[in-house]
Amino acid sequence: MKIESNRTLKLLTWLFTFSLLLPYIACASTTNKKLAVVTTVAPLANIVRNVGIPYVDIAGIVPDGTDSHTFEPTPADAKILQAADLIIVNGLDLELPTVKLAQKVKKAETPILQLGNQTLSREEWQYDFSYPRDEGYPNPHLWLNIALVMRYVEIIRDNLSKLDPINTTGYFANAAAYLAKLEKLDNKIFQCVASIPEQNRKLVTYHDSFAYFAPRYGVTVIAALQPSDFSEPGPREIISIIKQIKKEKVPAIFGSEVFPSKVMAQIAREANVKFVDQLSDDELPPPPNDSFIGMMANNLAIMTEALGGNSACITDIDASNLF
Template sequence: MRSNSPARRRALLAMAGLCLSAILGTAQAAEPLKVVASFSILGDIVREVGGADVSVTTLVGPDGDAHGYEPTPGDARKLAEARVLIVNGLDFETWLPRLTKASGFSGQTVTASKGVKPRAFGSPGEGHGGTDGHDDHDHDHDHDHDHDDDHKQGHHHHHGADPHAWQNLANGVIYARNVADGLAAADPAHAQAYRQRADAYIARLNALDASVRKAFDAIAADRRKVVTSHDAFGYFGDAYGVTFIPAMGVSTDAEPSAREVAAIIEQVRREKVPAVFVENISSPKLVQQIARETGAKVGGTLYSDALSKPGQPGATYLEMFEWNARQLATALQP
């Protein structure tokens, strides 16, 4: 009975083993790369570039304020399971080093802003000045929200790099490239797919960038001035020729003094600023007060540091940017 011979049985077992190995290998290859993104805008970029090859978890979700975020034990568990962590950098996620240490994360960290030319807070493109008191106001707030300690140690982060680099679509292109390179390094089997998706996404970013530039070029330069809740739109201002006057400086939770508010109101009147805007992560009260006392028009909500919830106008990075640009351009028209 040759069919039951030892050699035959060994051959059948070997074949079964090869089939099992192939099945397991396919299943392993099909498992998406586990990626954690620090906040919602980055999470969306990762989903665009990663496609079905990644499983993305976002720490600071839609309408969330990444400046003062308090990580949870659940965040530590998510990070511990991830193979890739994608961060903004430029001192934006001041709470993240503690979380990374607590989670024991041992994967690859990708800094999306790598290669971006940083701008400094208070540089041209914002309504900062030393003669109207507004400069003093801006210097009262920082990212760490620990003013006394930071002042003693000289850690005024807003004197350094502005972290809101995604507010210029040219920097969004850099983010997409860095995300693609990071995913490709962690998952070489899908490297080509990551780069192809990044190329397609970058083409959409570049098309929107050209459209936004055209829209603001059509508006008289002396009308391109707006008040926003906090100092998040400097890159936008530099790229598209808009002056932003931040009512709350860098921080999103510190209340400016009555003197600081009065200085902003005086500046808005003096410079005939046509519009004021609230943000999805900030209280509208201060901006509404400025509008009441100056007659400036209240524009629609702007999305600064976070996307909107699904179904709202700024649910993706591209939608957010297009919405912001449209709201600003409409409000600044004569």
């Protein structure tokens, strides 16, 4: 009987001790739970990963190489958005269907962080060839301007730290290391553009991606062919662009694999200039340079060489990810 009594006493003591510890165990398990962060386009998802990993779980719902402007989220994406603790989008109306869906399905306490809207005031939004002001949608491609990306990183860092304060030191350390890499990239872009003959620092693109890139780095966007409804340009527009290319003596025009266009090749033949269809604004290159910085380095090498500059300017860019 004494043995049974002792066992009962030990069990009751253990249960009492466990009940006292239970709140602390629950608190620890909650603290160690990673934030579920959902992002959209591949460059943005990569930037968030460099700031957040290993402290957060990150899902990018726009597949790499997909036209982000016409992307429609699926029911599977709705489930991902529903489970998110933080939703990070570029903003400036780039991901309207995704934002509308997120507002319907997300948890009440889950914020939607629109980076572009926090980076630029409305007065600084760009309207141009594919994004005319009278249609109301601004050009959203802020991430091709590295100074603006550095602001993105700071906003991401601060919001992750706010939601997950126990890992603040980690977020700030990641952000500092990544900002240093971005600053080197920014300087390299200036060097690359400086190597291009001044009269050649002109861009004719299919998709209008470089509205924020051009003024920072001393390049002029002469034209973008893709209309605002993402169709092909009509004959009148094509003739006008050919005349403009000849007048400006542009050495090359640029397309994108995401936006294939037979019209660009035709224009290049008519204007007697190079046609390069490898620029990217939202598709990352293959490993080992599968990063936002790797994408920008590829763009710079392609653009610089086609416009008569020295593409060796980017040979020592570190395109590796922090994670």
